[in-house]
Amino acid sequence: MALASLEVGSTLIGYLCSTRATQKTGVREPTTYLNLIPVLAMAIAAMRGDAIGHEQMLGAVRVIIGVGASLLMKGRSHAVTHQALFRNDRVPS
CATH class of the missing domain: 1.20.5 (Single alpha-helices involved in coiled-coils or other helix-helix interfaces)
Known part of the structure; x- marks a missing residue:
C-alpha cells in the first residue's frame, strides 16, 4: 500500500x-527540453561507468544542436506565427 x-x-x-x-x-519550451532526456540519461550512464558509443555521442550532439537551434529561433518564428494566426493570414514558409 x-x-x-x-x-x-x-x-x-x-x-x-x-x-x-x-x-x-x-507548450514550446517544455517540449523542447523533453528532447534532452535521452542526453541526460546517457550522461548519467557515463558517470556510472557504462560505455558510451560513437553513435550515442553523435546523437547527443545532434539533439543538443537541435534544441539550441529551436531555442534561438523561438522569438522570431513565434512572433510571425502569432500575428498571422490572429489576422487569419497565411503563415509564411
Missing part, C-alpha cells in the same frame, strides 16, 4: 508541476 501511494503521489506531483510549467511558459 505504501509503495502504491508513493507511485501515485510522485506521478501526481510530476504531472501537476509539468502542467503548471506549461501554463506559465507555453
Whole structure:
C-alpha cells in the first residue's frame, strides 16, 4: 500500500508541476527540453561507468544542436506565427 501511494503521489506531483510549467511558459519550451532526456540519461550512464558509443555521442550532439537551434529561433518564428494566426493570414514558409 505504501509503495502504491508513493507511485501515485510522485506521478501526481510530476504531472501537476509539468502542467503548471506549461501554463506559465507555453507548450514550446517544455517540449523542447523533453528532447534532452535521452542526453541526460546517457550522461548519467557515463558517470556510472557504462560505455558510451560513437553513435550515442553523435546523437547527443545532434539533439543538443537541435534544441539550441529551436531555442534561438523561438522569438522570431513565434512572433510571425502569432500575428498571422490572429489576422487569419497565411503563415509564411
